[in-house]
Amino acid sequence: MKTTAPAERDMQATTATGRDARTAVLTRAKRANVPLRKTFVQANKGAASRHGPLKDFVTGRDLRGLKAYLLIVAACSNGDNGWSTTHDSAVWARLMDIHETATDQSARTGAWRTLRRLEARGLVTCGREGTMITVTLLREDGSGDDYDRPVGDTEENRFLQIPTTFWTLGRDEQLDLPGLALFLVVAREKNWSTFPAEKAPEWYGWSADSHERGLKKLVALGYVERREHRTKAPLSPLGFTVAHQYQRTAATRPRKPRKTAPSASR
Template identity: 75%
Template sequence: MKTTPDAAPNMQDAKATGRDTRTAVLKRSIRTNVPLRKTFVQANAGGDSRHGPLKKFVTGRDLRGLKAYLLIVAACSNGDNGWSTTHDSMVWARMLDILETANDQSARTGAWRALIRLRDRHKLIDCRRSGTKITVTLLREDGTGKPYERPLGDTEEDRYLQIPATFWTTGRDEQLDLPGLAMFLVVAREKNWSPFPLEKAPEWYGWSADTHERGLNKLLALGLAERREKYITAPLAPAGFTKTYQYKRTAAVQPRKAKKTVAATQ
């Protein structure tokens, strides 16, 4: 009896995507939510400036670097390997979606350069190479170059926001441009239904009111933030009040509650 040979295996169909790689990294770190010190987004009041390290990514138009940094925090902040993680440079390239637009060697180089920027320009990580392997170690989120410690939230400098792992595993990160990702972190830093006035953006965060507005509109368009009107008494205004807007993250990107483990009954 004549048989039909099996179709030739297709390596391309089996190849992991960037999202596959990010998901695998998050599963290995065993995190439901990723902690990030609030000082990365905005410095605490009382200093010379309210600008946090996030400002440099926005004004430098470094979306790849910002995405890389957030992934490194997700991969390293459980502390199992001394706040470090090691991958082949090709895995780093795929994790950062560099392989989509570059050949293998260029992708390896692009991944290393992105990590070097985080080390030398931002002082947020340390990194080293051994052959094709790259090891990255977290430093403190405030850009001081100090060693990383897990934030506990018991002091003002140690307060942190949380990003759910599903932000990456469901592809929410892939939808955001640089203003959108920056404003996602800004909204996540504050309590639900906080105002983010456009005119305060240069003073509070270090970027323009236009960038601020575009980021907020991006979050609303993608269903990652909600907005409501708030009326404030203003005796000297013609109408006697002014209108402002308040924002909060939608349920899709709120921190997840850790699953409770149920003890086995005997």
């Protein structure tokens, strides 16, 4: 049996993990929830195609890229640094967990390539100086337009919210690509909405099978709950039809802001 030397155990205990890095980034961002324009998931009604930029991550099997992009939105969308964030390439690799399965140089290269894929999709811009990489957000619809914080005042500015506990408690680590994509789909809609798999190719751009697998994963993890909804149908054999409705559970819903205590009068 292989044993770990005390010095090696000490090093493992004091070396930051990917979750540690993500938590540090979110702590610095000082927010309870992360806003993401709904057009990232699905274009608004009336568009030539309903597919949003999320489609390319799913069909391209780019789970690493999708996780990286969502974290960048979380890190940058408070606007403290002009919608940008800068880290050493080794830190970027740690944020993406690449360091766990690659040498230092390979991990750095993998992180840079991942960020460049996001740039090619019109979601960010990347700048590099030595080992330092700066990433700046662009608009979530992939248009390449400058980013601004969505405030919900127009159809184009409607947004969903992801609680920062999604990362700090490691819930993101449990999701595969269909699960993460469907998490965003469910988050985009009102509570107890239906998500018919046969509509997935038209509405989102991926297969019905991926759609169903994603919903099943979310229910199994307890991130989403499901119920049956019956609709009267006089001409159907049973006299009704059944559809499944979904909503996020309390564990993955946006967190309510804490109320600040009133200051004492002087």
